[in-house]
Amino acid sequence: MTFVRIENITKKYQQQTVLNNISFTIEEGEFITLLGPSGCGKSTLLRAVAGLNDIDSGTFVVGGRNITALPPKKREVGMVFQSYALFPNMTVFENIAFGLKIDKMKKSEYVPMVEEMIELIDLKGKENRYPAQLSGGQQQRVALARSLVKRPKVLLLDEPLSALDAQIRRTLRNEIRQIQKRLKMTTIFVTHDQEEALTVSDRIIVMNQGRIEQAGTPEEIYMSPASEFVARFIGNYNVLGKREMTEAGLNRVPEGELFAVRPEAIGIEPAEEAARAPEGYMVTEGKLKQASILGNVIRFTVDIRGMQVNVDALHDYNIHRLRDETAVRLYIPVSECRPLQKIV
CATH class of the missing domain: 3.40.50.300 (P-loop containing nucleotide triphosphate hydrolases)
Known part of the structure; x- marks a missing residue:
């Protein structure tokens, strides 16, 4: 009522x-x-x-x-x-x-x-x-x-x-x-x-x-x-443009010009240990630039051909092996790319 x-x-x-x-x-x-x-x-x-x-x-x-x-x-x-x-x-x-x-x-x-x-x-x-x-x-x-x-x-x-x-x-x-x-x-x-x-x-x-x-x-x-x-105000979303995603080597970019991607939705692992890309994911490789501990979460900042992407992961043994300048592979679910209305 x-x-x-x-x-x-x-x-x-x-x-x-x-x-x-x-x-x-x-x-x-x-x-x-x-x-x-x-x-x-x-x-x-x-x-x-x-x-x-x-x-x-x-x-x-x-x-x-x-x-x-x-x-x-x-x-x-x-x-x-x-x-x-x-x-x-x-x-x-x-x-x-x-x-x-x-x-x-x-x-x-x-x-x-x-x-x-x-x-x-x-x-x-x-x-x-x-x-x-x-x-x-x-x-x-x-x-x-x-x-x-x-x-x-x-x-x-x-x-x-x-x-x-x-x-x-x-x-x-x-x-x-x-x-x-x-x-x-x-x-x-x-x-x-x-x-x-x-x-x-x-x-x-x-x-x-x-x-x-x-x-x-x-x-x-x-x-x-x-x-x-x-997207920029409410959390720590990655706000990515279609053009920079394409230039970063991502394939299967959905329709739209601007997308929000939650950092916790992105998978990360050392590039040398990367498995076959699962269905429904965009896959690319980059270099780990920084790892920051945020309580029970580690936030990784990854550079992909000039595009900065944040990835959040819970602490575990595999995650702790990642260090600055490590080559990593990212898995970005296509379904997690939320189209946005761009600020004008």
Whole structure:
């Protein structure tokens, strides 16, 4: 069931179009991520949903109610910012309860609501601590609880994890996703981190220069990028032109002018040990220029007559035998060459 409708949103700053006719819908309880580089318009759009940025044209509808002209307080949306914006002179409990007190709610009514949130964010026993006594991750949980305690119809998260180190980010993003699922909270999340988007989202909307480049599930976005921009931004795709593939000696190049090929889809082995080419593969030889360890994966950069190709492989004995300047043979599945719309 469609719960949020974002229709034909346009926003210009002087002569620059920041949001160019943006439209999409969100189902109730869905976790949507706006993904894109800095300056693509994703945070501007999020703030416009919250009523913090005005728009030139378009409509926001939440739960069947047109909120476009409403002030932020009446939109029933909660927003968590990149900066935690906690009150330093208030305790955890007081920070979470702040919005409810402003709304003139009786203490007897809001105390159990705040206690429920403190338990939900796993800070029970720390309700009387001040922000300075908490870690960055704990402070962000308090900011999240402060928005959730008012039971907004839509939760907006504007790069809430960007100030945290990598390990805490991974832990907290999973916690946010679990809380969102438990509350069945319709959520719009903004990030420029591809891994983050792929991990937590029901659907991803990739933005570039104020436009939507592609929308789909994480699997659809990763496995079938629709454009050169998405392929280059979403992962570590090889983006190869038909001409350079032909000049590199690849045969059976499919129809199209530009292709994306996942590095993990390509097979690699020493050229001297190469077996007969399997059916459905393009085969060529090149020289290994670099091997980089990326956790449990090794990324090989191979030069094929001037064309650079990345190949990802899991660690094993055979892979570790490959060294720089080794002659290697690559096996590229024809079915994994995804045609792309070229950036113009």
